[in-house]
Amino acid sequence: xxxxxxxxxxxxxxxxxxxxxxxxxxxxxxxxxxxxxxxxxxxxxxxxxxxxxxxxxxxxxxxxxxxxxxxxxxxxxxxxxxxxxxx
Numbered sequence: 001x002x003x004x005x006x007x008x009x010x011x012x013x014x015x016x017x018x019x020x021x022x023x024x025x026x027x028x029x030x031x032x033x034x035x036x037x038x039x040x041x042x043x044x045x046x047x048x049x050x051x052x053x054x055x056x057x058x059x060x061x062x063x064x065x066x067x068x069x070x071x072x073x074x075x076x077x078x079x080x081x082x083x084x085x086x087x
Contacts, residue, residue, distance in 0.1 A: 006035070006048040015054070023049070030071050032057055 009027075013020045024047070026032040033053035038045035 004051045006050045007054065009047050009049070012049045012054065028072070029069070030075070 007015065009020050009023045012032075013023045016023070023032065027034040027047055027049070032049060033056075034047050034049050036045040036047055
C-alpha cells in the first residue's frame with residue numbers, strides 16, 4: 001500500500017478532530033500549510049494539505065496567542081498596498 005501524499009480539508013478535520021471550517025480558517029490564517037488546486041480565479045479551489053506538512057505542523061511547538069492574526073494582518077496590509085500602487 002502506498003503512503004498518502006495529501007489529505008482533503010474534510011479528511012484533515014477528521015484526523016485532527018475539528019470541523020472543516022476550522023481547517024479552512026487555519027489554512028487562510030497561514031497556520032496550516034496547504035496547496036490550492038484549480039484556477040486562481042476559481043471561487044472555491046480545491047485545497048489539499050500535504051501529509052508531510054501536516055506531520056511537521058503537528059510536531060511543532062504551539063505558537064504564542066495572536067501570532068497567526070498578526071501574520072494574517074500583515075498579509076492583508078501588503079495586499080492593500082499593492083492595490084493602492086495599482087491606482
